[in-house]
Amino acid sequence: MSFLLVEFLGNKEGKLxxxxxxxxxxxxxxxxxxxxKQKSQFNKALLKGEEAKDTWELFKxxxxxxxxxxxxxxLLPRPPKIGEFKRRTLxxxxxxxCTSIGDIEIENNPATPKSSRIQIxxxxxxxxxxxxxxxxxxxxxxxxxxxxxxxxxPANIGPSLPELPVQLPVKNLVDLQLLDNYLKGxxxxxxxxxxxxxxxxxxxxxxxxxxxxxxxxxxxxAKFFNFYGKRSKKEAFCDLALRNIIxxxxxxTEPQADDSAIEGAIKVWLKHAPGRLEINxxxxxxDEN
Numbered sequence: 001m002s003f004l005l006v007e008f009l010g011n012k013e014g015k016l017x018x019x020x021x022x023x024x025x026x027x028x029x030x031x032x033x034x035x036x037k038q039k040s041q042f043n044k045a046l047l048k049g050e051e052a053k054d055t056w057e058l059f060k061x062x063x064x065x066x067x068x069x070x071x072x073x074x075l076l077p078r079p080p081k082i083g084e085f086k087r088r089t090l091x092x093x094x095x096x097x098c099t100s101i102g103d104i105e106i107e108n109n110p111a112t113p114k115s116s117r118i119q120i121x122x123x124x125x126x127x128x129x130x131x132x133x134x135x136x137x138x139x140x141x142x143x144x145x146x147x148x149x150x151x152x153x154p155a156n157i158g159p160s161l162p163e164l165p166v167q168l169p170v171k172n173l174v175d176l177q178l179l180d181n182y183l184k185g186x187x188x189x190x191x192x193x194x195x196x197x198x199x200x201x202x203x204x205x206x207x208x209x210x211x212x213x214x215x216x217x218x219x220x221x222a223k224f225f226n227f228y229g230k231r232s233k234k235e236a237f238c239d240l241a242l243r244n245i246i247x248x249x250x251x252x253t254e255p256q257a258d259d260s261a262i263e264g265a266i267k268v269w270l271k272h273a274p275g276r277l278e279i280n281x282x283x284x285x286x287d288e289n
Contacts, residue, residue: 003046004067006031009060016065020049023056025178026165028064032056032174052174158199162192170217173224176240183241190245197249205254209265212246219280222273227266237270238263 002021007014023032032052036042044050161168165182166175183190200215202208213222229236237243247262 002067002069005065007062007065009062012059013062018046020046021067022049023052025058026175028061030058030060033059054173054177159192159195161196162189164189164193169215170221173221176217176221180240180242183245190241191248194245194248195252197245198252205250205257205261206265208250208253209246209262210269212249213266213269216242216246219273219276222270223277225270225273227263227270237266 003018004021004024005016005018007016019031019033023034025031034042034045034050034052034056036045164179166179170176170179183193197212197215200208200211202211224235225237226232226234227237229239243263243266246266247259250257250262
């Protein structure tokens with residue numbers, strides 16, 4: 001497990017916090033924040049790497065200063081205010097991942113020998129060069145891997161799967177909510193996903209819908225839904241962006257199909273999700289997070 005020191009955006013801009021990697025969204029542009037008021041509760045959730053829940057609030061982040069696999073409170077205190085952060089010594093700043101001498105004030109203590117202050121400055125400059133070099137190497141590696149992946153990909157005939165914030169099929173409710181928000185705010189990606197789902201095939205309308213649904217969500221997630229969400233306190237599938245995406249995908253290959261027929265097949269598939277889990281005797285508990 002790993003911990004990150006992040007800086008927030010929006011109404012929390014400029015504030016810092018230590019968070020667990022489990023709380024970050026897939027693109028690491030937002031972080032789920034636990035609702036605990038007591039510091040002891042927060043620290044417990046942080047050190048355990050408690051899984052984010054739907055009820056946790058999402059905050060945008062500007063950048064990540066530092067990551068660590070160490071989780072004891074001595075190495076990962078809740079961060080100080082910005083003013084205090086700038087007054088830390090150089091050595092403390094290096095531990096927090098600061099890369100600029102301007103972020104830290106070196107104590108000009110007359111009792112500190114001049115040679116020691118010079119040595120501190122030299123070490124700081126060296127550390128800064130090393131960090132810059134590592135960042136350059138990391139960026140080069142990313143470009144190399146990206147080029148390798150593109151060259152290894154076979155030539156695609158037809159639409160390709162668009163870039164999404166989660167992996168398909170969706171395996172938990174948190175990822176489903178992220179995907180739904182993303183698709184509702186990105187019409188082009190929604191259209192691209194619909195075009196891709198249309199090529200999954202099937203011998204008839206029902207078979208095609210089954211293939212599409214199995215590609216999108218696992219049964220452990222599907223069991224929490226029915227189409228309208230009016231019975232058994234289940235969520236409404238019709239409110240998700242996936243409803244319209246599936247209808248467009250099916251109609252592109254079955255133009256004679258009407259919405260009610262497609263929705264009827266979706267209802268049946270959702271209804272039998274618990275039964276499929278029982279038949280498969282899947283011992284893993286449902287992941288509501």
